[in-house]
Amino acid sequence: MNVMDLDRTYVVPSYRRYPLELVCGRGSEVTDRDGRVYIDLGSGLAVNTLGFSDPAWCEAVTAQLTTLQHSSNLYFTKPAAQLAEQLCLRSGMKKVFFSNSGAEANECAIKAARKYAELHYPGQRDLIVTLRNSFHGRTLATLAATGQSSFHQEFLPLTPGFESCEPSIEHVCNIVEKGQVAAFLIEIVQGEGGVVVLDPAFVRQLASLAAENDILLIADEVQTGAGRTGKLFAYMHTGITPDIVSTAKGLSGGLPLGATLFGEKTADVLGPGSHGSTFGGNPVAAAGALHVLSRLDDDLLHEVESKSAYIRDTLSSARGIIAVTGIGLMIGIKTVRPAALVIDACREAGVIVLQAKDRIRLLPALNIPWPLLKKAIRVVADAADETGKAASGV
Ligand SMILES: Cc1ncc(COP(=O)(O)O)c(C=O)c1O
Known part of the structure; x- marks a missing residue:
């Protein structure tokens, strides 16, 4: 055949x-x-x-492949540690969790947002607000976060705790008033949604609303990261500082790698035992990403x-x-x-x-x-x- x-x-x-x-x-x-x-x-x-x-990317990846192709995350490895440092230095974020894909990077962001809400507002904030026309992945939580019903139809019931709304500050404010919002999850450019750029003024209003209400702002940079929009991350065009950034796709230049970056408020939310991934931060994928970053x-x-x-x-x-x-x-x-x-x-x-x-x-x-x-x-x-x-x- x-x-x-x-x-x-x-x-x-x-x-x-x-x-x-x-x-x-x-x-x-x-x-x-x-x-x-x-x-x-x-x-x-x-x-x-x-x-x-x-050629240079292949050399970096091959060198790592023939040195140490995998290690359990119970041990330290240099490529992942150096990559986390580079991502933090270049973004101002404080800590990184590594996974293997965009959906996983978002899952990690969602778990951290839920835990942050539970630590600071026990039993009160169980909602993550996303935008209509968004796409956040195919796992059950990221599917529920995705603001396009065409992706949902055959997989009901949806994971609870998500509500998508129009990209209008009035709509978002109406939801926030109920006092249940833990986080906003947005793509600065909605890629799967047809390459729709969010209005930067709306993004800034959303960031202010988040800061005023201690709501976390999560930027899904799975598609827009790794220099795709002319900056390392697309949020850098808008002047905002997200609390959490998820990224994947182009990060390692062709090997599976996801990363969730945490800012000041969220850096220590996921403590020992709270999250994990067998392959996350794989040394070969991390070496690929270190090379990509060195070229950006x-x-x-x-x-x-x-x-x-x-x-x-x-x-x-x-x-x-x-x-x-x-x-x-x-x-x-x-x-x-x-x-x-x-x-x-x-x-x-x-x-x-x-x-x-x-x-x-x-x-x-x-x-x-x-x-x-x-x-x-x-x-x-x-x-x-x-x-x-x-x-x-x-
Ligand atoms: C913005 C965004 N988030 C999440 C995902 C899911 O990424 P993955 O397919 O690596 O799980 C995608 C994939 O297209 C995406 O564009």
Whole structure:
């Protein structure tokens, strides 16, 4: 059996896979089983921060792999300790818990918020407020936190303790008045929701409301972290300081790693025995993340901004494109043609792009070379053209 048939026979069909078998990648290009090369504007799904098989990243990961590939979390290891230090130094947060994925990073944040509320307001604050159109993961608690009912329908009853509301300070205030709110959980840019950027004024109002009422503010930076928006974390564009930050995806540049960062108020909430993860903070994944962070310097972050400006300028004036949203290299594109058709046309022309609701979503590697980026964006513009002009092949 070929790989696609094997997969269709034995793997749970929970993903609507495209008819493409990827075999190997280098930089921002990936090759299928027939040897056809594609420009990847998705970084997997915001994971391959430095592209495929970046040589220096591979070296850092391989060196760790051949030294100590795993240790129980009952012992100290250098990569995780150094990574926690780097994350704290670069964010001003105080402590880090490591896990393996975005959903787990959020689960940890939720547990800490519940424990904080129980310690300070016993029996009173059992509610975490999230926003409509948000996405926080697929585990039972993060599913309940997700503000899109389409994800809930087949998995009721939802885990209690979550309420999602419109991103309006009046709505949030109405809920807060009941005195039950432990935390707000927000994405600064709603990625799965279609690359919707929250109004920074609303984010600041929310942060003030949180501070005034000792409600924790949790920033879900699973998709927006690791320099994706042109800063290490997207909240850094808004001037707020969250109490908890969750992150994953691009953190290790391609290996599974989640991190939950805790600020002053929450640093010591999760004491011994309160939380754990067998693989969390794995030395190889941590070495990958240390390398990613070492590359996320001002030069690379400025490059993210100039590439973002190029994409926006080029696409906002292109035929068939209604709107371009997002920050940095996290871009949403609303097209006249249905997104699925545009995505297929791009793939047929040799460019991989993603979908988020009814939008095209671009999440390229932060170091995608300019010539590849320009070539790929021309393909996207052609594919979006509602006159059906054939997308130019790469
Ligand atoms: C904002 C956000 N939070 C959480 C998650 C869940 O992450 P994971 O799939 O690694 O569990 C995602 C995944 O897309 C996400 O975008």
